[in-house]
Amino acid sequence: MKTQAGALLSSIRVDRDGGRKITVQLYMALRDLILSGGVKAGERLPASRTLATELGLSRTTVSNALDRLITEGLLEARVGSGTYVNVALQGQQRMPRTASANEQAPRAEPRLSHATSHAARHLAERGRLPHRPLPFVTALPAVDAFPMAHWARLSARHWRTDRREVMGYGDPFGLPRLRAAIATHLNALRGIRCDPAQVFIVGGAQQAFSLIGGLLLNPGDRIWFENPGAIGARNALVSSGADLVPVSVDEHGMVVAQGLERAPHFRLAFVTPSHQQPLGHVMSLARRLELLQAAEDSDALIIEDDYDGEFPFSNQPHPPLRSIDTRGRVIYVGTFSKSLFPALRIGFILAPDGLVDTFSQLSMAWLSGVPTAPQATIADFIEEGLFATHIRAMRHVYQERYAALMEAFAPFAGCFDVQPTNSGFHTIGLLCGDVGEDEAVERAAARGVQFSPLSRYCLEPIDTHGLVIGFGSSPPHEIRRAAEALKGWPGRD
Missing domain, CATH: 3.90.1150.10 (Aspartate Aminotransferase, domain 1)
Known part of the structure; x- marks a missing residue:
């Protein structure tokens, strides 16, 4: 296939009704692009015919402008190769200016939404998530012990399948095979009985919290939040405009009595019952039942973040709160960032029966789906017993x-x-x-x-x-x- 090389210069505009000749306008526009670094030293420009077509100008006009820049030494013509920005400009190009030294550029101050303004005042400083496996950094699993050979084999299998399956938009609900595999896994390992239709695949736990906040919360709604608690979930829920109510954590988990005292009419509670983030406590059965009853009495819902619940040091994992929820109050959120590796950015929401239709409508209308190939690889990883x-x-x-x-x-x-x-x-x-x-x-x-x-x-x-x-x-x-x-x-x- 014949290619048309050269930088894309479609940002250039000419004013046909202006008093300045079009050739001069084009010459000055190209000159500014070159001097400002918009086209780098050594970079090839399109052929005059291609540039004329893209800008809707005559080839003669374009050639005259290019010839003038070549004469000035800003461009150089290479026989049989094309026209290039002179390499002598390397290090001499400047960043584009928005205003002259004596001119104050007007600064737009866009109005932010109420939710965003609220979030800006309350977001916790987070910085970049840990990405290097240094001693004592949090939130990173043992990537050095991950079975990369098995993963590579399964991943390669899916990249060799039908391009329409792996390169198009994914199912907004998630790959059906992965949803079924997660439901089976939750039943077998976590003691949660559920249907694949309740499982929705999302781009990590952080997106899950944002989706839940957008779906359920209005500005000013009260959320019981563990204090101390997970920073990422806190920021996601604050962004919805809700009011986070700090609730203390003791060795039995969230202190429900304090939550009732501070905000008896709460809309949502966020907990990490299997391994509290960051204190590490396990919520007692009595405290779990107390929390479920408080949610029932207030017609509230509970987000259970089971971020690393698969890793007890004994053979028996701590049961999730969702496994004893009989009234559909718990929205269970899981992630493969901890059980597999963070770069996947794949998690899931297990919705209560009463929210399945709502999550389905939201996903269909708003989400384009998580990439299919990694979902298929995870599904195979689970189905072949490699995950267990x-x-x-x-x-x-x-x-x-x-x-x-x-x-x-x-x-x-x-x-x-x-x-x-x-x-x-x-x-x-x-x-x-x-x-x-x-x-x-x-x-x-x-x-x-x-x-x-x-x-x-x-x-x-x-x-x-x-x-x-x-x-x-x-x-x-x-x-x-x-x-x-x-x-x-x-x-x-």
């Missing part, structure tokens, strides 16, 4: 890394007490001296070790002072080495 094998293997991996963490920090007892946990791949360490969280984080960073302060997860201050510690993304020898670098920390020198 991987989960079992990761439980042992995380238990080994947790044991290494506890051993490495045993000498720190009395100044930094790492709290025990029985699942997942993070816990917290309590600061026992007069060193504050921010100071402890800075002093650790000076030694090349990264921690997150517990206060970062809080809607309002709490009495507990400590740091959140991830142990899932690094093997035991790296955990021990990082702890060794912290000798004498966090006390002041």
Whole structure:
């Protein structure tokens, strides 16, 4: 196939009714593009015939403008190759200016929606999610232990199938095979009886929270939110314009009595009952039943974020809240970012029966669907038993890394007490001296070790002072080495 090379210059405009000749307008427009870096040094321009066609001008007009730029040395003609921006301009091109030095460019101040203005005042600082598997970073699974060979084989299989299946828009509800595989998995591993029609595939848990907020919340609606709690979910729900009510967490989970005291007429509650984020507690059965009753009494719903519930260190996972919900109050959100790897950006919503039709309408009208090929790969991964094998293997991996963490920090007892946990791949360490969280984080960073302060997860201050510690993304020898670098920390020198 013959190609038409050269930069696309369709942004150039000429005024046929203006007083300046079209050739001059084109010459000045090209000159500004070149000098401002809009066309890079060494980049090829389209042929005069192609450029004339794209701009709706005569070829003679275009050739005259190009010849003038060649004469000035801004362009160079290469016989048999084309016309290029002179490579001598490398490093001399400037960024486009919006106004002259003596001119104040008018600045538009667009009006934001009420929800966005509300969110801007209340969003928690998050920064980039962790992307390098360093010791003690949170939210990253053990990507070094992922069975990449199996994944590559399954992935390659789907890229060799019908292009119309893997390259078009995906099913807005999600790939039917994956929805069925998730329903089977939830029933077998998590004790949740559900139908594939209740499962909706989304672009990660963060999108799930945003969709739920957009579907259920009006500005000013009250949400019970764990304090401390998950930052990503907090930001997604704040963006809906809702009012987040901080509810304390103790060793039994969210303190429902405090929620009723602060906001008896709540619309939604957000909890991480299987492994609280970030404290690591497991919600007791009594507290779960209390929360379900409060939701029933207030005609409210509950978002259950089961982000790492597959990874208890014993053989029996903690049952999800959804598994004991008999009144359709729990919206269960799961993600493959923790059970497989974050770059997938695939999660799912398990909707109660009463919301299935609504989620279906929303998905059909609004969503274009998650890419099909990774969905198909996950479905095969589950159906061939590789997912169950991987989960079992990761439980042992995380238990080994947790044991290494506890051993490495045993000498720190009395100044930094790492709290025990029985699942997942993070816990917290309590600061026992007069060193504050921010100071402890800075002093650790000076030694090349990264921690997150517990206060970062809080809607309002709490009495507990400590740091959140991830142990899932690094093997035991790296955990021990990082702890060794912290000798004498966090006390002041």
